[in-house]
Amino acid sequence: MTLDTLHDLLVSQLRDLHAAERQVLLIWPQLAQEATSPALRLAIADHRQETTLQVARLVEALDLLGEGPDGPRSRGMEGLLVETLTLISAKGHAAVVDAAILAGCLQVEGYELVGYGTAIELADTLGLDQVVDLLSRTLVEEDAARRRLEMIARTEIHPAAGAAVVQVGPVDDGAIPITSAPSRRRARRASNQGT
Numbered sequence: 001m002t003l004d005t006l007h008d009l010l011v012s013q014l015r016d017l018h019a020a021e022r023q024v025l026l027i028w029p030q031l032a033q034e035a036t037s038p039a040l041r042l043a044i045a046d047h048r049q050e051t052t053l054q055v056a057r058l059v060e061a062l063d064l065l066g067e068g069p070d071g072p073r074s075r076g077m078e079g080l081l082v083e084t085l086t087l088i089s090a091k092g093h094a095a096v097v098d099a100a101i102l103a104g105c106l107q108v109e110g111y112e113l114v115g116y117g118t119a120i121e122l123a124d125t126l127g128l129d130q131v132v133d134l135l136s137r138t139l140v141e142e143d144a145a146r147r148r149l150e151m152i153a154r155t156e157i158h159p160a161a162g163a164a165v166v167q168v169g170p171v172d173d174g175a176i177p178i179t180s181a182p183s184r185r186r187a188r189r190a191s192n193q194g195t
């Protein structure tokens with residue numbers, strides 16, 4: 001499609017979001033299955049249900065514009081999903097793999113948040129109040145999903161991944177345990193306690 005008007009750009013943006021959400025819907029079950037953290041699994045499963053609703057809202061928004069949802073696949077979202085799936089296919093310590101899955105989910109949410117935020121601005125400029133209302137409901141859900149993931153990362157998954165220990169070398173022959181480096185904040189706290 002050509003980009004002759006702001007309307008064209010909004011349609012293009014909504015179609016990309018529609019394709020992106022549908023691509024994510026296909027991958028959520030795989031990410032949930034690979035995750036070992038019950039909290040992360042539940043967050044993904046809950047957001048998958050919301051995503052189904054969000055796809056329907058995008059169809060409704062496009063309908064209000066007199067357009068259909070069909071468009072090319074979202075290459076932006078495809079890139080993020082391929083990166084995450086490639087990363088976790090390497091396997092490794094369960095807690096670190098959980099952290100990688102969570103990082104991938106946050107990247108997906110970031111893509112969606114920027115996409116919806118931009119679409120809302122475009123629709124608002126065009127005076128399309130119903131479209132703004134529909135997309136704003138989704139934006140609230142996306143933001144809540146992002147905050148929930150960040151909370152799980154901070155309280156559970158990053159501390160567990162940070163404590164991951166890998167044995168290098170033969171176990172009975174002076175194996176060298178490698179742990180994640182202490183965070184700068186922790187290192188600073190330790191040095192302050194020593195003074």
Ligand SMILES: [Fe+2]
Nearest residue numbers: 109112142145
């Ligand atoms: Fe989302």
